[in-house]
Amino acid sequence: MNKFIDRPRFTCALGGALFTLRALPRAIPVIHASAGCGYNLYNAANAGAGYLGGGYCGGTAWSSTNVVEQDIVFGGEPRLREQIRSTLELIAGDLYVVVTGCMVEMIGDDVSSVVAEFADVEPPVIAISTPSFRGNSHDGYDMILAGLFETYVRRGIAKRDDTVNLLGLVPGQDAFYKGNLTEIRRLLERVGLRVNTFFGEGDTLENLQNASEASLNIVLSDVYGIKAAQAFEKIHGARYISLPLPIGAAQTAEFLRGVGEELHRTDAVERIIRDEEARYYDYVERVADIYNDVDLQRYAVVAGDLNYVPAVSRFIADELGWLPHLAVVTDDLDSEQARRVEKRFTGWESDVRPLVKFDTDTSAIQRYLREAWEPDRNERYYDSFSPVVLIGSVFERDLAVKLGAPLLTVSFPVTNRIVLNQTYAGYNGGLSLTADLLGILIAGR
């Protein structure tokens, strides 16, 4: 049994499902749930993901059955049937996906047989069950992808050795998902691969339908997207590898080598790494003056989701030469998942090793800080935990104020930034993270 959470940094399965669909071009969700579910989740993920917005047909435009007590008592199927019919009449889309909230799941509405009545309709109507008492928004992403792989992606088309799918960055949870996908795709294309990102720039539903051509799924996460990749393997017979979201030159080189080895493209990979690193350090060299002239080394606390916390901690330790002393992963994980994430804090080039904690509670971070650094006991000479920078979510703002530390928000919720095409992944991501972190230190100059 899991426990309550002090300010959760994710929403529910339905939330993950809706924002995954929102990121698919012209996919129209039909929400079969209570009236408030969609709008509530829109308000969470819009603001939390750096003002992602409702998009083509989201936010208050989302089609929703808005079931009430009488539907709960007598069953919500008639209302769903009526809603699918009217949605098809009104909304122009290329794929209609019925997703479900807690109430209709609890009363056992037979959603698939209602949807089966629309089997002959073009564009297709499919149903994917997304009960929120069975998972959070990261699970919702997996549920939607697994559902699409099952019902929408073409079966039996020939595999291509040069085609891969990218998984593991959850739209509406990773505020930078689109910029990150773009950067990783850019690098993999340089290696000569065809890359389906599903939610990236220029992606289409056609790409998604043909995703079964891929001979490999690359999951950019230790947890998110794994279940989807496993479903893909079962349905479409392609293996997957899980490599962590890479930030900066060192991690990206490791990532590219991982992919290169898997796909036997090691020579090409080495060439590209050399080339990218030269470009990368041409930029980083710029700040070598200011960094050393005014001492921009910092202690750091990193808090947030399991994709960002290890990658950011390692980046600031191994590349920026900073000192992350505390890293708090705020996901709700089982011990096996936590073990996988914890491994990402080892094998670093620097000797820095933060205290790593797994805790979903926002108020816990301050307590761990006392563990990570000897508190001030009013000594005459006190080696204080300063200068320090906080890297996390907007929930860290109060702690940052208490510590007198600047805060950079990178992990959900990111309500104090506008995020468009920025990336923190790959080489370009390392450059933007360097610029953003050093940028807040020199903002007063």
Added chain:
Amino acid sequence: MMNYINLKTPPVREERLGTGIAFGGTACELRCAQREGCIHRAGRTFSQTQGCQFTLSLGIINTLRNAVVVMHGPVGCGSCSIGNVGTSQAYKRLRDPNAEGLIWLNTNLDEVDVIHGGEDKLREAIRYADREFRPEIVCVLASCVPSLIGDDIEAVISELQKETAATLIPVHCAGFKTKAMATAYDDVYHGILRHLVKKPEYSEDRQVVSDDLRDLQRKYRESRTVNLLNVGSMSWQDETELKRLLNALGLNVRWLPCYSTGEDFCHALESALNVSICGTHDDYFIEHLQTLYGIPFLIDTMPVGRKNTARWLLKIAEHFDLQKEAGRLIDFESRELDLALEQFRPHLRDRTVFLGGGEIRVIAMAEILQDLGMKVVGFKGHHYDQFAEPLFDSLQDVDNVIFNIATQHPFEQINLVRRLKPDLYIGHSGGGNISAKQGIPLLPLFGPSYNYMGYSGVFEVARRIRRVLSNAQFNRKIAQHCPLPYKDSWYEKDPFSYIKKEV
């Protein structure tokens, strides 16, 4: 006399007020239908997501200072609070520079809880909230799931109240219970009335010999104090303006419930009159305060627009026999405002506006627009019931203006706006991108950092409309590049074709 105080939950508004959420016709037809008492039966064959009792409860609950919110439900319920993390803290700090930000716990109900019940988790969460944050109040909001599985929230609360320092307030706000989302306010006030409102205790009251002078002073102060019932959509600037006007009549103002602390509710009964700012928000509270404690109340208009403000002031003044003073104040304010508005009138005259949002707000706002010589070509209200009626008195020639009742539901509005081609859309937050795609400029219907109320509110709205109308390029460009999702055939259909009279 309203009295639901002994029920576990208040009745839903469809039953209590005949509130309707689906209607299309003219303003005149809408008012007729409301009088006939039949609009609450209507629904839609196509619906879009909207607010629910849970999220609207947060509209009040998230403003309370010294409070922690426990959201009892699956982990997504109430996650909309994420959008208020920064603003909520900022607005609280306008009232108290040391105020804490928004803190909430979610009980994270999972499949096991759905089968075995979530009460243990709720206990844990309440205990943690009390111990970790030491708040004055812990508000427990129960969502759909615990309501359906039958968690006994009241029992958990009365059990834990014995061991917690904080006052525990249950709010039963399961979203599936009603489509009239404003029922949320009744749920919140129900909890406040049952758990927070009480006679204050003064140490002097325990003295053996009573102090007549002190008692008289207290009575006098009470006889000159009004409680103003603020709403989450109001701003600090709105409050400052309304307080200024009532202070000018020699009245003291106490604000409840938004941005109050628990202790403020202990003084709720030390007032001569409870004054509503929005009947949709607070009738349940102030009618109960009359039933239970004998304090008179006033529910009439919303002080947005000069006629509405004057009417609101006069009604309050009447209670205190201050009509003459109020009349002088109104004349003075009105003259000053006229001079100030002169510069905007030429720019605004005859421009057309479509208004969408809370029914009280949209009708009140129309008065400002008519005052500025603008034309209201259409209304959309979240719902409709008796509380909107007094606001029509301040308007001219709106009988034949289209009035759509729809809680959010932008699809009907999009169709109407396409037909009516207004120069400006004034709307409730949450549909910005959808309206933007029609390429017309938009002014928010309310905003907790802008002034809309009182005389200064009229001036602020006028100068903002002028600004917004002076460059609409952002939305024009969006409209050129980002299509709306509705099929072309929709615009040829009657905008109300998905409304059914009987659900």
